[in-house]
Amino acid sequence: MFAVTNALTNRDAHTHKDFGIRHTMSKPLRAGGEVDAWCTKCKLVLNHRVIAMVGPVPARVECSTCGSHHNFRARAPGEKAEKAEKTRPTSTRASGASGGSPSLHSARGSSRAAAAAIDRAREWEKAIAGKGIRDFRPYRVSETFSEGELVKHSKFGDGVVTRILDARKVEILFKDESRMLAQGLSD
Secondary structure, three states: OHHHHHHHHHHHOEEEOOOOEEEOOOOOOOOOOEEEEEEOOOOEEEEEEEEEEEOOEEEEEEEOOOOOEEEOOOOOOOOOOOOOOOOOOOOOOOOOOOOOOHHHHHHHHHHHHHHHHHHHHHHHHHHHOOOOHHHOEEOOOOOOOOOOOEEEEOOOEEEEEEEEEEOOEEEEEEOOOEEEEEOOOOO
16 A cells, blocks of 8 residues: 555656746646745745746746745745756757746846946946045035046945936946936925
């Protein structure tokens, strides 16, 4: 009896190799079906009902435990996906798919974003280097600024004016990101 039960359990448990999705149904995933997913409210991998699908992947799910609706997450944050047994094509364009693997695109997008953030931080550090505290003007919307001027913002910190967009707008590069702020407004 034990061998039959174990065989049924192994047969009914499927893993969708491409996306790391684990569900305990003998039918393919579909809206209204059930899937194991990370619940952002319960902070556990629990049983969820699929609310919306994008292609073969669930997009939105409802937790069967707490009832919250959230985006589908196949695993806990920081947990790595299991390695797929079959190899993926090296080029997403060569695969003929409309977008290739979501994990490939998110990895490329995050590396581009990280590189851009590093470039911004270097540019900011270069502009700020060797400047004293007195070199920074306090930011006020009533003030007008010129390109290259150093600004001290109460919320965003130290910044440098990178360009004047018009008489009322200025772009300032802060350590974390560039922001468009108002200038020359009367109180």
